[in-house]
Amino acid sequence: MRVPKHIGIIPDGNRRWAVNVGLSKEKGYDYGLRPGLDMFRLCKEAGVQEITYYGFTTDNTKRPKEQTKAFTKACIKAVEMLSNEDASLLVVGNINSPKFPKELKHYTKRRKFGEGDIKVNFLVNYGWHWDLENLFSYSQGGRKSKANIMEHIYTSDISRVDLIIRWGGRRRLSGFLPVQSIYADFYVIDDLWPDFKPEHFHEALKWYDSQDITLGG
Amino acid sequence: MRVPKHIGIIPDGNRRWAVNVGLSKEKGYDYGLRPGLDMFRLCKEAGVQEITYYGFTTDNTKRPKEQTKAFTKACIKAVEMLSNEDASLLVVGNINSPKFPKELKHYTKRRKFGEGDIKVNFLVNYGWHWDLENLFSYSQGGRKSKANIMEHIYTSDISRVDLIIRWGGRRRLSGFLPVQSIYADFYVIDDLWPDFKPEHFHEALKWYDSQDITLGG
Numbered sequence: 001m002r003v004p005k006h007i008g009i010i011p012d013g014n015r016r017w018a019v020n021v022g023l024s025k026e027k028g029y030d031y032g033l034r035p036g037l038d039m040f041r042l043c044k045e046a047g048v049q050e051i052t053y054y055g056f057t058t059d060n061t062k063r064p065k066e067q068t069k070a071f072t073k074a075c076i077k078a079v080e081m082l083s084n085e086d087a088s089l090l091v092v093g094n095i096n097s098p099k100f101p102k103e104l105k106h107y108t109k110r111r112k113f114g115e116g117d118i119k120v121n122f123l124v125n126y127g128w129h130w131d132l133e134n135l136f137s138y139s140q141g142g143r144k145s146k147a148n149i150m151e152h153i154y155t156s157d158i159s160r161v162d163l164i165i166r167w168g169g170r171r172r173l174s175g176f177l178p179v180q181s182i183y184a185d186f187y188v189i190d191d192l193w194p195d196f197k198p199e200h201f202h203e204a205l206k207w208y209d210s211q212d213i214t215l216g217g
Numbered sequence: 218m219r220v221p222k223h224i225g226i227i228p229d230g231n232r233r234w235a236v237n238v239g240l241s242k243e244k245g246y247d248y249g250l251r252p253g254l255d256m257f258r259l260c261k262e263a264g265v266q267e268i269t270y271y272g273f274t275t276d277n278t279k280r281p282k283e284q285t286k287a288f289t290k291a292c293i294k295a296v297e298m299l300s301n302e303d304a305s306l307l308v309v310g311n312i313n314s315p316k317f318p319k320e321l322k323h324y325t326k327r328r329k330f331g332e333g334d335i336k337v338n339f340l341v342n343y344g345w346h347w348d349l350e351n352l353f354s355y356s357q358g359g360r361k362s363k364a365n366i367m368e369h370i371y372t373s374d375i376s377r378v379d380l381i382i383r384w385g386g387r388r389r390l391s392g393f394l395p396v397q398s399i400y401a402d403f404y405v406i407d408d409l410w411p412d413f414k415p416e417h418f419h420e421a422l423k424w425y426d427s428q429d430i431t432l433g434g
Contacts, residue, residue: 059433128399132366135352149349171403174433178395182345186388186403216276216391 002209004162006050007043008184010176011036013168013192015067020192026070028194035196036078040085040120042201050119050159053078054176055091058127061099068099075124076103082122083107086114092155093125100125110157121158128175131155153179160184165204167193183215219426221379223267224260225401227393228253230385230409232284237409243287245411252413253295257302257337259418267336267376270295271393272308275344278316285316292341293320299339300324303331309372310342317342327374338375345392348372370396377401382421384410400432 011032018028036053043051055075061068082089091107093100104124134154150156161177161184169190173181187204191197228249235245253270260268272292278285299306308324310317321341351371367373378394378401386407390398404421408414 057433062434128396129366132349132352132396135349136364136369147353149346170428172401173390173399173403174431175399178399179345179349182390182392182395184389186390188388211387214391216274217279 001205003047003205004185004208005048006052006159006161006163006180007048008052008054008161008164008176008181009036009039010054010164010166010168010174011193012166012170014071014194016168017192017194024066026064026067029070029074030077031194033074033078033081035193037081037085038196038198039201040082040087040118042198044086044118046201046205048118050121052121052123052158052161052177052180054174055093055122055124055126057123057175058094058097058099058125058130059175061125072099072101075122076101079104079107079122079124082120083113086116087118087120088112088116089120089122090157091122091124092158093123094127094130095125097125119159121155123177126155126175128178131177131179149179155180163187163204163208165189165200167191167196167200183213185211218422220264220422221402221425222265223269223376223378223380223397224265225269225271225378225381225393225398226253226256227271227381227383227385227391228410229383229387231288231411233385234409234411241283243281243284246287246291247294248411250291250295250298252410254298254302255413255415256418257299257304257335259415261303261335263418263422265335267338269338269340269375269378269394269397271391272310272339272341272343274340274392275311275314275316275342275347276392278342289316289318292339293318296321296324296339296341299337300330303333304335304337305329305333306337306339307374308339308341309375310340311344311347312342314342336376338372340394343372343392345395348394348396366396372397380404380421380425382406382417384408384413384417400430402428 014028015025090110091104131154161180164184167189189200231245232242307327308321348371378397381401384406
């Protein structure tokens with residue numbers, strides 16, 4: 001079986017899940033923590049080399065305060081949980097903003113935890129526009145540079161994504177790593193993220209195995 | 218019905234279609250011309266304001282010569298066909314390369330044909346990397362610029378895409394306008410592009426109407 005080297009995870013549907021079970025929207029995020037850990041372990045077992053979690057974006061921070069507080073707290077908890085696993089962990093996002101939680105600042109340089117054999121990236125206060133803005137600083141004497149874009153975006157330490165799995169039924173990237181996702185295969189699961197089941201992962205891997213890879217060629 | 222303002226069209230599957238009907242791969246492209254014109258007319262009728270066709274990419278030009286010749290020829294024909302319609306037409310791609318057909322050079326500034334009431338963009342020798350390279354030239358005295366990325370990529374005359382329709386079953390963007398596609402909803406049709414049917418368009422529009430728009434908020 002052809003296993004993706006790098007999986008991007010868009011864990012959508014926490015708020016819809018909360019409303020469905022009679023909770024207020026912001027209560028949903030905590031129920032996404034366990035799925036995140038389950039996914040990590042499944043990826044590790046399957047031999048995936050890198051995972052990127054879509055934590056929260058600069059766009060998301062425009063939501064009502066009780067929601068932004070709740071998802072920020074859940075992201076902090078998620079990163080702390082992952083730091084108890086064997087992972088080479090990196091938190092990436094715009095740290096020059098009050099929306100970036102100070103608790104996560106010391107994760108913004110990649111660090112090994114335990115065996116550290118799997119790269120785990122966690123996007124926190126990430127923005128696609130912010131990510132690409134870094135390119136503006138690589139002009140070479142006003143002339144157009146032929147520099148490699150992958151190397152000069154803010155998320156240059158995150159590799160090309162092979163497979164993106166999105167929970168919650170929406171078929172869009174919503175700003176997730178536009179450069180690394182150029183050739184990614186995109187698998188959408190209708191179930192909401194807190195309803196995560198290991199079968200979702202297995203289905204996605206099976207589907208991925210049936211795709212060809214052309215990289216545009 | 219909520220109609221997308223801007224539809225991106227990824228007309229994939231010409232070569233698979235040709236092989237299925239017993240032709241050699243490069244013969245498939247000509248059978249994609251009629252569907253392209255049908256789509257244009259359907260979009261116009263439905264009140265879509267802008268369409269972008271994924272012609273060919275710089276990646277695609279690495280294919281065998283008989284194929285690159287055939288798809289280049291088909292793109293020239295397609296643009297000529299569209300210039301007989303009421304369209305405000307623009308061909309965009311890397312013109313500083315021998316792969317860019319000279320026949321299309323005079324379409325690289327937007328021009329009105331007929332009533333010109335619908336914007337039609339046709340990507341020819343387009344590359345996502347090429348598109349973003351233009352950002353390197355907007356450094357402001359070595360300091361990071363807060364300039365708007367949409368305004369400084371090579372395809373700045375192409376608006377945000379609302380709905381991308383891809384034929385041929387593959388669930389990936391393959392480098393299609395990464396910046397404009399950030400929030401696009403992505404609809405995949407399993408049929409191959411030469412098997413285009415108006416129902417595909419109607420299904421896609423119906424599906425789009427059932428989606429919410431959050432723009433990440």
